[in-house]
Amino acid sequence: MEQTISFTINDEQRTMVIHPGQSLLELIREDLGLTGAKQGCGVGECGACAVLVNGQAVDSCLYLAAWADGKTVVTVEGLSQYGELTNMQKAFVEGGAVQCGFCTPGIIMTATEMEARDRNYTEADIKRALSGHLCRCTGYTKIVEATKKGLENVGKCSCDHE
Amino acid sequence: MSFNVIGKPVQRGDAAAKVTGRALYTRDMKMPGMLYAKILRAEIAHGYVKSYDISEAEKLPGVVKIVLPKDVKANPWPSAGHPYSLNPAHQDIADRQILNEKIRLFGDEIGAVVAKDELTAEKAVKLIKVAYEALPFVLDAEEAMKEGAPILHGDETNILRHTDIKHGKEELSTAFSKCDYILEQEFDVTPVQHAHLENHIAYAYVDPEDRLTIVTSTQIAHIVRRVVAHALNLPFGKVRVIQPYIGGGFGNKQDVVIEPMAAMLSLACNGRPVMVDLTREEVFYGSRTRHGIRFKFKTGVSKDGRLLAKSMVSIGNNGAYASHGHSIVAKGGTNFSRTYPAELATEWNGYTVYTNTATAGAMRGYGIPQVNFAVECHMDDLADDIGMDPIEFKQKNVMKLGFVDPVSGIEIKSCGLPECIEKGKAYIDWDNKRKEYLNQKGDKRKGVGFALFSYATAVWPFSMELAGARLTMNQDGSLQLTVGAAEIGQGSDTVFAQMAAEVMGVPFSMVNVVRGTDTDIHPYDPGAYASRQTYVAGQAVRQAAESVRDQVCARAAKKYDIDVKDVEIRDAKIYRVSAGRLLCTLEQLAMESFYEKDESSTIASEKSANVKSNALAFGVCVTEVEVDVKTGKVNILKICNIHDSGTIINPILASGQVEGGMSMSCGLALSEGLKYDPKTGQMLTDNLLDYKLPTVLDTPHFDVDFVEPYDVTGPFGNKALGEPPAVPPAAAIRNAIKHATGVRVFATPMNPQSLFEAFREAGLN
Ligand code: FES
Ligand code: FES
Numbered sequence: 001m002e003q004t005i006s007f008t009i010n011d012e013q014r015t016m017v018i019h020p021g022q023s024l025l026e027l028i029r030e031d032l033g034l035t036g037a038k039q040g041c042g043v044g045e046c047g048a049c050a051v052l053v054n055g056q057a058v059d060s061c062l063y064l065a066a067w068a069d070g071k072t073v074v075t076v077e078g079l080s081q082y083g084e085l086t087n088m089q090k091a092f093v094e095g096g097a098v099q100c101g102f103c104t105p106g107i108i109m110t111a112t113e114m115e116a117r118d119r120n121y122t123e124a125d126i127k128r129a130l131s132g133h134l135c136r137c138t139g140y141t142k143i144v145e146a147t148k149k150g151l152e153n154v155g156k157c158s159c160d161h162e
Numbered sequence: 163m164s165f166n167v168i169g170k171p172v173q174r175g176d177a178a179a180k181v182t183g184r185a186l187y188t189r190d191m192k193m194p195g196m197l198y199a200k201i202l203r204a205e206i207a208h209g210y211v212k213s214y215d216i217s218e219a220e221k222l223p224g225v226v227k228i229v230l231p232k233d234v235k236a237n238p239w240p241s242a243g244h245p246y247s248l249n250p251a252h253q254d255i256a257d258r259q260i261l262n263e264k265i266r267l268f269g270d271e272i273g274a275v276v277a278k279d280e281l282t283a284e285k286a287v288k289l290i291k292v293a294y295e296a297l298p299f300v301l302d303a304e305e306a307m308k309e310g311a312p313i314l315h316g317d318e319t320n321i322l323r324h325t326d327i328k329h330g331k332e333e334l335s336t337a338f339s340k341c342d343y344i345l346e347q348e349f350d351v352t353p354v355q356h357a358h359l360e361n362h363i364a365y366a367y368v369d370p371e372d373r374l375t376i377v378t379s380t381q382i383a384h385i386v387r388r389v390v391a392h393a394l395n396l397p398f399g400k401v402r403v404i405q406p407y408i409g410g411g412f413g414n415k416q417d418v419v420i421e422p423m424a425a426m427l428s429l430a431c432n433g434r435p436v437m438v439d440l441t442r443e444e445v446f447y448g449s450r451t452r453h454g455i456r457f458k459f460k461t462g463v464s465k466d467g468r469l470l471a472k473s474m475v476s477i478g479n480n481g482a483y484a485s486h487g488h489s490i491v492a493k494g495g496t497n498f499s500r501t502y503p504a505e506l507a508t509e510w511n512g513y514t515v516y517t518n519t520a521t522a523g524a525m526r527g528y529g530i531p532q533v534n535f536a537v538e539c540h541m542d543d544l545a546d547d548i549g550m551d552p553i554e555f556k557q558k559n560v561m562k563l564g565f566v567d568p569v570s571g572i573e574i575k576s577c578g579l580p581e582c583i584e585k586g587k588a589y590i591d592w593d594n595k596r597k598e599y600l601n602q603k604g605d606k607r608k609g610v611g612f613a614l615f616s617y618a619t620a621v622w623p624f625s626m627e628l629a630g631a632r633l634t635m636n637q638d639g640s641l642q643l644t645v646g647a648a649e650i651g652q653g654s655d656t657v658f659a660q661m662a663a664e665v666m667g668v669p670f671s672m673v674n675v676v677r678g679t680d681t682d683i684h685p686y687d688p689g690a691y692a693s694r695q696t697y698v699a700g701q702a703v704r705q706a707a708e709s710v711r712d713q714v715c716a717r718a719a720k721k722y723d724i725d726v727k728d729v730e731i732r733d734a735k736i737y738r739v740s741a742g743r744l745l746c747t748l749e750q751l752a753m754e755s756f757y758e759k760d761e762s763s764t765i766a767s768e769k770s771a772n773v774k775s776n777a778l779a780f781g782v783c784v785t786e787v788e789v790d791v792k793t794g795k796v797n798i799l800k801i802c803n804i805h806d807s808g809t810i811i812n813p814i815l816a817s818g819q820v821e822g823g824m825s826m827s828c829g830l831a832l833s834e835g836l837k838y839d840p841k842t843g844q845m846l847t848d849n850l851l852d853y854k855l856p857t858v859l860d861t862p863h864f865d866v867d868f869v870e871p872y873d874v875t876g877p878f879g880n881k882a883l884g885e886p887p888a889v890p891p892a893a894a895i896r897n898a899i900k901h902a903t904g905v906r907v908f909a910t911p912m913n914p915q916s917l918f919e920a921f922r923e924a925g926l927n
Contacts, residue, residue, distance in 0.1 A: 035190035036183020038409065040359045041442045045850035048359055076183035089181040093173055096814040099822065100651025101180030102359040102409025108181055131859045134850060136357050136410055137651050139825030140858040142818055 005069035010078025018065045025049045025060035036076035036105045047133030050106035051075045057110040076105035088112050088150040095146030099137035107133045111147045121151055123159045167663040171814035172670045174656040185407045188363045188379045193435040199427050200283035202273030204265040207518040207843025208299035211263050211272055219289035224282035227431050229274045231261040239393040242486045243382040243416035245625050245688045255484035260426050266314050266482035267518050268844040269447040276427050299518035299843045303479035306517045314516040322514040323488035329568045330507035337471035337507035341462025345544050349536035350909040352835040353454035356525055357855050360409020362440045366424040368433030375402045376421050381411040381648050382689030383679040389418040390425050405679040411650045413524035414450050416691045446848035450523030453490055454479040457536035467550045469559040473509040474498050480514045485523035488514040494533035500567045501616050502559045518843050526888045538613035538893030553612050572776045578806030578869035579780040585804045586784040605792045611898025613890040614782045619882035620694035622776050630685025631702035632768040633710045637756050639748035644676040646687025647699035652884055653815035654695045658703045665707035667731035693882030700877035701771035709767035775875040779882040781805035783890035787898040791926040794917030802865035809879035810868050821864040823887025829856045831892035835911045
């Protein structure tokens with residue numbers, strides 16, 4: 001009952017033997033040792049496990065590893081080189097948007113997806129995009145502000161300023 | 163007071179590790195040969211296990227061990243994250259068994275399976291057949307107090323404890339006879355859950371030197387060590403507890419929930435590493451919750467709005483086990499008796515009661531969010547009834563600077579409350595909007611609401627306060643700071659590093675914090691709770707830094723043959739003050755201290771601070787809401803918390819704490835609540851879909867402000883900040899709903915369904 005998949009993970013081409021029931025989250029965390037994505041619920045309710053699959057943020061706990069065959073997966077570990085943060089990561093650090101940090105990798109992935117898209121975002125768009133992520137520490141205020149800042153830095157935010 | 167590093171919005175030291183995924187949490191660490199456990203949980207709310215049939219489960223390949231209550235040799239243990247008391251009368255109730263034959267809640271732990279992986283363990287648990295003897299169960303605390311209710315512990319009563327506090331010049335009944343107006347009301351705060359994003363998780367193993375090691379997501383590593391040692395009959399020194407990065411706790415990890423289980427299972431498996439990682443569902447029903455508390459008030463005032471007599475009965479639903487016991491309801495009682503002192507008489511009766519629901523324990527605010535909701539709504543209604551502006555009424559009656567709390571003896575030495583109130587009124591345009599929003603018609607109505615609070619810092623004088631810090635200088639003059647206090651996301655490590663840098667006269671970047679808590683490495687500190695860390699551990703950090711600074715200055719004075727009082731460290735350089743002259747860099751001096759042949763000595767200090775004071779933090783919440791009387795939906799248009807927490811050590815971390823706390827209180831007010839099936843006693847809201855945790859779409863922009871009176875008892879003039887933000891928003895929202903609609907609500911959550919019904923009853927829709 002095993003299956004072989006080939007996919008790109010953080011710029012690396014990998015071929016792996018998986019079980020058909022295995023989630024992408026389990027594959028990256030347990031088999032690849034990429035522990036940045038977190039499990040907060042395991043059933044698609046919290047967003048802590050989000051990674052990019054072909055540029056789109058998905059809850060990797062609900063995404064079968066088998067579906068990643070032929071796709072490009074990016075986890076939080078694949079965003080920046082050691083010692084250098086991406087624009088979005090910097091915005092979160094500087095904006096005080098990180099507390100316990102358990103929700104952070106997932107949220108960063110969604111914010112990174114937004115940053116990469118060829119469009120502009122209003123505050124309502126940002127909130128809608130982030131609404132699949134739960135955070136119990138921050139009350140979201142600084143997370144929304146940091147995402148805005150990150151998008152603004154690349155000219156993709158059309159939010160009003162108070 | 164002027165500071166160089168304190169008061170600056172420095173970035174938290176661990177943020178980069180967290181945005182890159184490099185911060186390692188408990189689940190991120192794996193050991194060779196790791197085994198995984200799953201807990202067998204009861205499917206009745208009250209009763210006994212009659213028998214187990216494990217024959218099928220045993221046969222499943224990959225199962226390593228099946229453990230039932232009869233196999234466990236352990237002492238009953240108390241789970242509360244309290245400092246130990248040497249007085250047996252004050253010790254926490256030791257009512258926990260690792261596995262239970264008597265079942266007290268739906269989901270109680272009645273067995274465990276250890277297997278080579280989690281899936282196998284889970285399958286094996288499902289294969290175990292359990293026969294039960296069911297007993298009647300009780301879910302409501304007041305029902306559980308009645309004659310004939312099913313009894314959970316022993317055979318006499320479900321009342322865990324009752325306290326009765328009376329003070330004042332007169333008998334309560336005489337005092338009420340002198341009042342011009344008396345209001346009696348009842349409020350219900352529904353239990354909610356912490357819902358930290360990282361579930362409870364721990365793994366345990368026996369190390370090569372035969373010491374039991376537990377890696378766990380906890381706020382109280384040193385307390386876990388004590389409790390596990392007691393439970394398993396091991397010397398303290400044979401137990402080591404390590405807390406890595408932790409994904410939130412909010413009080414739910416100020417409790418020893420799963421560590422004895424992990425430890426016992428590892429010992430049962432020959433010391434191999436065993437992981438216990440709870441599911442979200444298990445955390446909801448099987449860890450801790452906020453107490454649901456019912457409050458009954460009778461309060462009397464004079465015509466001109468002076469508070470003369472007051473009484474409160476509070477009945478806290480403690481669920482199935484004692485956990486923190488009566489202290490949460492009791493803390494609410496002291497808060498009630500102190501915040502609005504009555505001129506003639508005060509009486510408070512508090513009951514903590516067992517029921518067959520999830521165990522209630524510590525949660526951010528420790529009983530104060532509940533009592534504050536009830537008192538601030540009640541006071542608001544009293545003011546309305548006698549035709550007084552609620553803020554004016556509250557301001558007139560609230561305690562003032564210099565007040566001495568009759569129960570705890572705490573004296574108010576700093577109080578920024580009047581300034582908080584003024585700022586709050588200006589922010590929301592109180593006077594105008596109170597008038598403007600009177601007599602609205604139509605479906606959407608607006609209102610403004612207000613609530614204030616007081617909050618004690620740390621646990622003195624009710625318990626001991628002790629914290630340790632060690633500061634060690636490196637060859638380059640940089641420093642290692644090791645504190646026993648726990649960083650759980652709130653930013654305490656960053657704040658301690660600021661404190662050490664401030665005292666040392668070095669930039670923030672020169673202080674490295676030794677992250678996490680490891681009982682082998684980090685000095686004793688009971689942990690992260692009671693908003694105590696900057697206040698108590700701050701003292702230890704300050705003292706250790708002063709000692710290191712003094713050692714540096716003494717060495718410099720000796721070297722340059724000058725008076726030690728003439729030496730000062732600024733920006734990591736050493737100066738002779740009188741001559742305004744640079745003597746050397748801190749690095750030069752540090753190198754000499756390490757390597758000078760005849761006079762080498764390392765520069766370090768470890769201090770433990772036994773703090774014997776307390777300071778009250780204050781604040782207010784003001785909000786403007788729009789209420790749809792047709793649907794019962796509440797929209798928060800504006801909301802602001804204004805805090806007096808004394809000196810703010812780091813404004814960006816502080817405002818982050820406030821926003822998070824406000825969000826928690828908004829959740830309690832508008833959407834969150836644990837529900838049980840009355841037929842089975844099973845929790846119905848044990849997941850993040852049915853439990854309405856606020857998402858970003860439910861959340862307004864939180865505004866935050868501070869006033870900063872210097873409190874002489876704090877190490878840098880600072881007072882409690884971690885928990886207070888979660889206190890006042892709920893009552894402010896309820897009072898705003900009342901202002902908008904004229905309808906008084908008496909229970910949380912004020913979700914569309916409950917408001918729709920309340921508005922219907924009032925004839926609004
Ligand atoms: S773990 Fe995937 S959504 Fe919660
Ligand atoms: S920072 Fe803790 S859950 Fe978001």
